[in-house]
Amino acid sequence: MAPARQNVFSVDLEDWFCVQNLSGIIPRDQWESCESRVERNTLLLLDLLSRHRVEATFFVLGWVAERFPDLVREVERRGHEIATHGYSHRILTSLTPDEFRADLEMSLEVLSGCSSQTVRGFRAPSFSVTRKTWWALDIMRSAGISYDSSIFPVGFHPDYGVPDAPLAAHRIADGPYELPMSCAEVFGRKVPCSGGGYFRLFPYAATRALMRRCNSQGRPVIFYIHPWEVDPGQPRVAMPALKKFRHYNNLEVTMKRLDRLLSDFQFTSIRKLFPAAVA
Numbered sequence: 001m002a003p004a005r006q007n008v009f010s011v012d013l014e015d016w017f018c019v020q021n022l023s024g025i026i027p028r029d030q031w032e033s034c035e036s037r038v039e040r041n042t043l044l045l046l047d048l049l050s051r052h053r054v055e056a057t058f059f060v061l062g063w064v065a066e067r068f069p070d071l072v073r074e075v076e077r078r079g080h081e082i083a084t085h086g087y088s089h090r091i092l093t094s095l096t097p098d099e100f101r102a103d104l105e106m107s108l109e110v111l112s113g114c115s116s117q118t119v120r121g122f123r124a125p126s127f128s129v130t131r132k133t134w135w136a137l138d139i140m141r142s143a144g145i146s147y148d149s150s151i152f153p154v155g156f157h158p159d160y161g162v163p164d165a166p167l168a169a170h171r172i173a174d175g176p177y178e179l180p181m182s183c184a185e186v187f188g189r190k191v192p193c194s195g196g197g198y199f200r201l202f203p204y205a206a207t208r209a210l211m212r213r214c215n216s217q218g219r220p221v222i223f224y225i226h227p228w229e230v231d232p233g234q235p236r237v238a239m240p241a242l243k244k245f246r247h248y249n250n251l252e253v254t255m256k257r258l259d260r261l262l263s264d265f266q267f268t269s270i271r272k273l274f275p276a277a278v279a
Contacts (some may be wrong), residue, residue: 007221008179008234008274009267010083010149011045012123013075013090014038014064016090016228016235020126020159021243025082028088031063037234038064039071041227044255046078048148048207052262056080057270059123059149059224061086062107069114076115079093081269083121084111091159092136119276122268123224124150127160137175147177147270147277149222154183154190168219169274177277179270182221184213195223200250201245204257208244208264219266220273230255 015038017026028036049056058075059080065072076082087107092100104122111119122145129136131151140148155163167190169179183190192198194208202210211221230235232252239247250257269279 002022002181002213003220004220006266006268006273007215009049009222009262010222010224010268011042011056011058011227012061012085012087012224012227013042013063014061014085014226016231017118018061018063018245019226019228019247020089020091021239021247022237025237025239027110033041035235036067038227038233039068041231041248042071042075044078045210045225045227045258048255048258048262050078050171052259052267054270055260055269056267056269057083057121057196059085059121060085060107060111061085061089062103062110063089063108065114066110072111072114076117081109081121082115082117082119083123083149084108085117085123086125089125091123091126091127092133094129097135097139100136104139104143104145109191111143118144120146121145122148122150122176124148127152130160130162137172141174142178145176146180146279147269147274148172148175149181151178151181152181152183152192152194154192165184169277179209179222179274179277182211182214182219182223185217186210193221194226197246198228199223199257199261200229200254201246204260207257207261211265215265223267225254225258225262230238232259
């Protein structure tokens, strides 16, 4: 098996108050009253990607795109791929099939108004495509989504995961192309190396070693980050200790780590690395 030479860099474009960790503290009807920091943080990521000449895939939350259409236009102007993160950031396990269909279609409608691209990719909030929500794959396909990047092939997380899912990119029968969140196999165990909280919580050296292992096993890493993860100045909200640790730990070093990561590895967008997925 030939080592993978390139990886995918993706951004889940949402604001700091949209995250699942805060869903029980800041309900959606209060989002409008929260201080928005998504423009500033996204521009920081865009400048970083420009310095490293990296094209990325941005999974844009429809709620954010509706309020900041010029930000989505700027992402596209800088040469990046536009995909959807749904509209409301409600996890699929909390939706009925009809509610998910409406949420997805609303996100596509909003994105069509601020991007010239035909949106082909989807990522579920909190990776909530699981065996319980397998029905969502057919709805994606009927809405014109040709690839999904939502499945985490792990079994330890209480909110997401499909333990028996393949580690490599694959086509789901009668469904979209699947680009699962990346894990390296270490002594028979699957260890995430796909970014986000794992990138902030693990030492950088551990992330680099896991990504190299994944590449040596012939799989590109599907890496993701959120704009709020490069913002140590975001408002702090009281929450349970574990959630607080997961959300705020190492925010002040994320940008420096990303700069190093983009020097240590080659990255591109999904549409460039997996053209069959967007066909």
